[in-house]
Amino acid sequence: MAYSALYRTFRPLTFREMVGQENITKTIKNQIISGRIGHAYLLSGGRGTGKTTTAKILARAMNCLNLKDGEPCNECEICKGILSGSLTDVVEMDAASNNSVEDIRAIRDEVNFLPTLAKYRVYIIDEVHMLSTGAFNALLKTLEEPPEHVKFILATTEPQKLPATILSRCQRFDFKRISVEDIIKRLKIVCEESKIEITEEALRLVANLSEGAMRDALSILERCMQDGDNQISIEKIRELVGIPEITYIHKLLRYIVQSNIEGVIESTQEVLKEGKDIHNFLWEMIKYTKDILIYKTTGKLEIYNKKELEGICELAEKIEKEQLIKIIYELSELDNSIKWEEQKQVMFEVGLIKTCVNREENSEDLVKRVEKLEDKMKNTSFIVQTKTEEKQENRQNT
Ligand SMILES: [Zn+2]
Known part of the structure; x- marks a missing residue:
């Protein structure tokens, strides 16, 4: 089965079938029913929120011979022609691959011709923010004085990248992310x-x-x-x-929260022994810490099972939000700083120990213990040595 088969098979063919964007579809339907169709639409929003689907339905609704309550019939000659892609009056273009001035100039030359069968010539330009500056200028000329029989539907995930001159000539609709409940509703139908x-x-x-x-x-x-x-x-x-075994991550984070350096060392070595990818592991730790923060703030989390949630709840009670945010920053800094290190494993270990020590910033005792550990590691790697020297230098400077 092809990767996008389900998505294609279940792409809504009417506004009614769409989920999660009721305000937008209602407004557009009303415009179609009353015959007040705009000459340029801009559909913006995150991926998979229904922009292209809406553009396709709208292109048919503008031209359908047998409109039903603002919805295309999907059965007339025109609807069928657009659905099969055989009707040349509706043009779909992906600006990611057709972003040159020439591509847009071709449209500019074409718009002067009347549509062959349909009422309107419709241009759907996906990912419109990818157009080159020259192409935007060419498009603008067309948008300024479009012939009566031409409509534009532009879609983008990044409206902030569009020139103001383009934005001001479009009717804009912002698509929001679809809610969990709405997605479940639609998935149930698809599964059935x-x-x-x-x-x-x-x-x-x-x-x-x-x-x-x-x-x-x-x-x-x-x-x-x-x-x-x-x-x-x-x-x-x-x-x-690939939701990972969170046992390791949970254990390590618990030791960090408890400032248990021996525990951190022990579980870090377990992780390394398992041969896990260090960057992936750090990323999973960041995500897990973020989830605890979300749990602490909202009191709920959906992707974990009951037992995992108990663990998260236990950690959430032990640590303040500010500390969680700090840990997230420290882990992400660690991830960045070891990217180019040759001795990743050693720096990974030292970095986690530091994160652990930072939880008890005022404890001199802990700092001493880390220094001792760093000294121990000094002989195993020149990088650790450099870092220790840096630290000593810093101390001398303060
Ligand atoms: Zn129709």
Whole structure:
């Protein structure tokens, strides 16, 4: 099965079928019913929120011969022609690959011709922020005085990159991320129609992992089915998307919070012994710490099971939000600083010990213990030595 099969199969064909963007679809439908169609639309928002889907439905609704309550019929000659891509009056263009002045000039020359069959010539330009400056200027000329029979639908994930002159000539609609509940609703329909057996818990996990993007939700489902088995459980999803064994991460973070240096050393070595990728591991630790922060702030988290949640709850009670934020920064700095180090493993270990010490900033005792440890490591690597020297220099300077 192709990667995007589910997404294509279940792309909504009417505004009614779309989820999570009711305000936008209602406004557009009303414009179509009353015949007040704008000459240029800008659809902006994150990936997978329905911009392209809306653009396609809108292009058909503008031209449908048998409009039903602002919705395209999807059965008339025009709708069918647009759906199959055979009607040349509706042009879809991806600005990521067609971003030159020539591409836009071609449109400028074309717009003077009347549409062949449809009422309007419609240009859908996806990822419009990718156009070159020259192309924007060419587009602007067309947008300034478009012929009556031409409509533009521009879509972008990054509206802030568009020139103000373009923005001011478009009717703008901002697509929001789709809520977990709305994604679940849609996934249920998709699963039913595709005969996918999925538990309620698993559906919720997929919806949470997709972070408001329907396309991502469907692609997770699809990846789960690639083994030919239509049954999807929470375990299968976790394995597939690589939610790591959080036991290690939890243990290490608990030692850091408790300022237990021996514990940190012991679990860091366990991690290294397992041959885990250090950057991945640090990234997972950052995410886990962030999740504890979210739990502390909102009181809920969806992607963990009951036992994991108990662990998170326990840590959340022991540490202040400010400290969690500091840990996130320290871990991300550590990740950056060891990127180019040859002795990654040693620096990883020292970095985590420092994060642990920083939890007890005033404790001289702890600083002494770290210095002793650093001295011990000094002989094993020149990098540690340099760092220790730096530290001594710093101390002399203060
Ligand atoms: Zn139609």
